[in-house]
Amino acid sequence: xxxxxxxxxxxxxxxxxYTIFGLNISxxxxxxxxxxxxxxxxxxxxxxxxTTPKQLNEPLDRRVQYEAKExxxxxxxxxxxxxxxxxxxxxITIETGGSEDWDFIKVFLLAPVTGAxxxxxxxxxLHAGGVVVDNEVILLAGQSGAGKSTTTAAFKExxxxxxxxxxxVIHYNEEKIPIVExxxxxxxxWKESFDVLEKEVPLTGRIRxxxxxxxxxxxxxxxxxxxxxxxxILEKSDSITxxxxxxxxxxxxxxxxxxxxxxxxxLIGLKGEKEHFQLAFSLGSQNKVKHLTRPMKxxxxxxxxxxxxxxxxND
Numbered sequence: 001x002x003x004x005x006x007x008x009x010x011x012x013x014x015x016x017x018y019t020i021f022g023l024n025i026s027x028x029x030x031x032x033x034x035x036x037x038x039x040x041x042x043x044x045x046x047x048x049x050x051t052t053p054k055q056l057n058e059p060l061d062r063r064v065q066y067e068a069k070e071x072x073x074x075x076x077x078x079x080x081x082x083x084x085x086x087x088x089x090x091x092i093t094i095e096t097g098g099s100e101d102w103d104f105i106k107v108f109l110l111a112p113v114t115g116a117x118x119x120x121x122x123x124x125x126l127h128a129g130g131v132v133v134d135n136e137v138i139l140l141a142g143q144s145g146a147g148k149s150t151t152t153a154a155f156k157e158x159x160x161x162x163x164x165x166x167x168x169v170i171h172y173n174e175e176k177i178p179i180v181e182x183x184x185x186x187x188x189x190w191k192e193s194f195d196v197l198e199k200e201v202p203l204t205g206r207i208r209x210x211x212x213x214x215x216x217x218x219x220x221x222x223x224x225x226x227x228x229x230x231x232x233i234l235e236k237s238d239s240i241t242x243x244x245x246x247x248x249x250x251x252x253x254x255x256x257x258x259x260x261x262x263x264x265x266x267l268i269g270l271k272g273e274k275e276h277f278q279l280a281f282s283l284g285s286q287n288k289v290k291h292l293t294r295p296m297k298x299x300x301x302x303x304x305x306x307x308x309x310x311x312x313x314n315d
Contacts, residue, residue, distance in 0.1 A: 021118065021125075021169040022181035022225055029094060031106060033217075035185050045090055045117065047109070052085035052095040061269030066116075068269025073116040080104065084113045089120030110184065115167070115263045122275045123171040123181075125262040128231070130163035130180055131155040133311060137163050137180040137226045139170075141260040142234035147300070151234070154300040156218070163222045167262050170228065170279065178283055179225045185218050230311060231289045233260065236296050243294040243306050253284025256291070 017037050018025045024040040027047035056074050059067035066075040073086040081097025082105055092113060094105065118125040128141035129152025140148045149165055156162050164183030173179045233248070233256045248256065257280040258264055267273045283289055290310075294303055 020182070020184050021114075021123075021167075029102075029105070029109070031110070033106070033110075033184070033186055045092065047092045047094065050093045050095065052083045052093050059269060060271075061266075068116070068266060070269075070271045071120065073113075073120070073266070073270060075108075075113060075116070082108070084109065086113060086116045086120065089117050089122075092117060111167075112263060116266050116270065118167075118169060119263070119266050119270045119272055122272050123169050124257065124276060124279055126168045126170055126231075126257065127166065127260050127262045128168040129153075129165045130168045130183070132161040132163055132222050132226060133229060133308070135226060136229035137168075137222075138229050138307070138311070139164075139168050139180065139231040140234055141168075141231055141256070143259075146234040146236060147294075147303075148234060151300055151303060153216070154304055158301075158304065161220060161222050162218050163226065165218075170283075172279070173225065178228045178279065178286075178288065180228055181225045182222050185221045186216055228283070228288055231257075231283065232292045232307065233289065235291065235293045237293050238296045240293060240295050243292060243298065243303065245310055246291040246293075247287065248284060248289050248291055250281045250284030252291075253289040254280040256289065257283065 014028065014030070016027045016030050017039050018027065018031060018034040019037055019040070020034060023044040024037075024042060025045045025047060026043045028049050029047055053074060056067045056069055056072055058069065059072075059074075060069045061067065065077060066073065068074075071088045073084075075084045075086075076082075080101070081095075081099045082101070083095040083097065085093040085095070087093075092109070094109065096105065099105070115125050126139065126141055127148070128139040129148045130137050130139040131152060140151050142148055152162070152165055162183075163180055165186070167183060169181040169183070170178060171181070254277060258276070261276065264276075267276065292307070294306075
């Protein structure tokens with residue numbers, strides 16, 4: 001749903017409403033890759049156009065493209081006039097500096113900038129895909145190239161409902177059960193993934209003009225948060241012919257989830273490392289996380305069957 005309001009300079013602005021990662025969002029920027037909703041009863045995050053600070057006051061971490069301190073995150077680019085300012089996990093200010101590269105703005109808004117906001121909210125934004133199996137969520141994590149998105153998309157092709165792609169948000173619910181929030185209503189696939197899935201590369205939907213990665217819309221994203229059944233840390237190996245699963249200790253789980261957390265290093269400035277450790281350690285102590293090594297060339301349908309068999313035999 002789109003409404004109209006006035007900003008601080010008394011300009012009339014359109015307002016768009018969305019829900020991602022369990023958060024109700026009000027945005028002055030139309031995000032056409034998300035699904036519009038009617039105005040919700042409460043707003044968790046506002047996205048506005050405005051002026052950002054030139055720098056943060058006494059940041060705890062300063063890098064080439066951002067500064068961070070507890071509750072504040074400022075991002076800029078040497079090759080663009082666009083700047084983002086994230087406050088308290090509740091507000092994102094976009095300063096365009098005259099730029100009209102809306103694809104660039106949207107890609108960075110929904111990736112590193114939203115990642116900073118999620119860290120401010122003290123949840124784990126895990127670099128993972130996720131699907132619903134028997135009303136619980138399995139997450140597929142791992143380093144770049146491990147097959148997260150391809151395997152997630154293959155599950156979707158077999159009729160399993162998508163929970164998340166690229167970023168899966170993990171936190172405790174009120175009953176202290178670890179849950180995953182619904183992500184964004186699309187998957188991002190490299191050109192090579194379409195070959196694995198035996199599907200044609202789309203003519204439109206490139207994330208960026210010079211990158212062969214594509215937005216693929218998903219119509220039936222899971223509508224609500226669900227408990228975690230299992231997190232698989234995927235890895236490829238050229239020294240095996242069949243997949244191998246290893247149980248992980250709590251400390252091993254902390255290490256793998258730290259490595260797999262989206263922009264974990266933001267926490268150096270934003271804080272939240274303690275909360276991250278506690279949640280990751282808890283997932284390990286509940287035997288929620290396993291390491292899955294698979295052959296370099298292994299049919300994705302067989303990998304899915306292997307995962308489903310592991311879930312069945314280890315309830």
